[in-house]
Amino acid sequence: MILHADLDSFYASVEQRDDPALRGRPVLVGGGVVLAASYEAKAFGVRTxxxxxxxxxxxxxxxxxxxxMSAYSAASKTVFEVFRDTTPIVEPLSIDEAFLDVDGLRRIRGTAEEIAHRLRADVRSRTGLPITVGVAPTKFLAKVASAVGKPDGLLVVPPGGELDFLHPLPVERLWGVGPVTAAxxxxxxxxxxGHVARIGEAALVAMLGGGAGRHLHALAHNRDPRRVETGRRxxxxxxxxxxxxxxxxxxIEAVLDAxxxxxxxxxxRAQRAGRTVTLxxxxxxxxxATRSRSLLKATMQTxxxxxTASELLHEAAPLIAERGLTLVGVAVGNLDSDGAEQLELPFSAPRADGLDAAVDRVRERFGAASLRRAAMVGREMNPSVPLLPD
Structure with missing residues (x-):
């Protein structure tokens, strides 16, 4: 049995918890766009x-x-501590929801329903937040159950009763059915x-395309073999x-260096080499704006x-000069799963590897602050020395 635990209107619930004057009132969290709405606001048709x-x-x-965001992050951390105190097999989906596999805990913790009851009570006592839990034999059905059980509820779909629960629901409850597909x-x-389940797979494929047709046909019959995964990289x-x-x-270049x-x-440190640099x-x-470039070979060399990141920054320089810049970020994607690195420059790479390794050793032994102070001294002597992060 699998649990899908989902905090109710998470951001808005945190605000109502921390400010008693907001409890029972319609609350919107956001600026130009609504990031979260309390259930009192959702009753008026407000959505995110x-x-x-x-x-x-x-x-x-x-x-x-x-x-x-700091308050939501702290609350999320505490909630996930409750999840991991419940079972070691937890698959996070976002800051406020996760799948939990409790199938092997019957002898020591009781039935899945009993575990779900305790989970909800523990989250409430340790965070003061409402949470809804769906319990079912598959991940798909557990997530549907939690959606139907909201707010602040518990809904259990027992083995053998899956299709009786699923088939009366509207087609929008199937993963992948948005407004266009629903229409x-x-x-x-x-x-x-149930109507989808009664249509043959071939008819659904002809109607929606191969991938979508087969996907919906499987879900309508509650065929979802996925297990709860932990430690996904x-x-x-x-x-x-x-x-x-x-x-x-x-x-800005100095910040990008850092x-x-x-x-x-x-x-x-993670032994992951990457190939795509995104600014x-x-x-x-x-x-x-986002700018990306893929390297010929994966690397973890600074x-x-x-x-590559500097080249992308210089290409965006006219936009920066015109509009000003309030945030810069860099990410490396297409990461190798086994940490293997193919050297891009056979002659300069060993020297670069040695420098990277030396920097890592200093950072880990003395801390980033000491490393930064050393870099500042080096910069006074040679302005080309890169600025290191706090």
Missing amino acids: PMSLSRARALCPQAVVVPPR KLRERQIHTV RGSIGAQCALSRSRGLSE LVDRVTHRMR RLRFGDFSR SAILR
């Missing part, structure tokens, strides 16, 4: 991500609060999951820095990744 002006038109009495199905009088490693004031290109050093240090920019008018 809706523009704040539209949300206020629907619910004029709503209280708007700015997001506090196509409803045009053909297909309104429920990330597909990219990145870092970013907000800029509080307008800076010249040379200052970010690349931080990212490549993490890559070497992320946010301008003074709040618009964003010099090779910094060279």
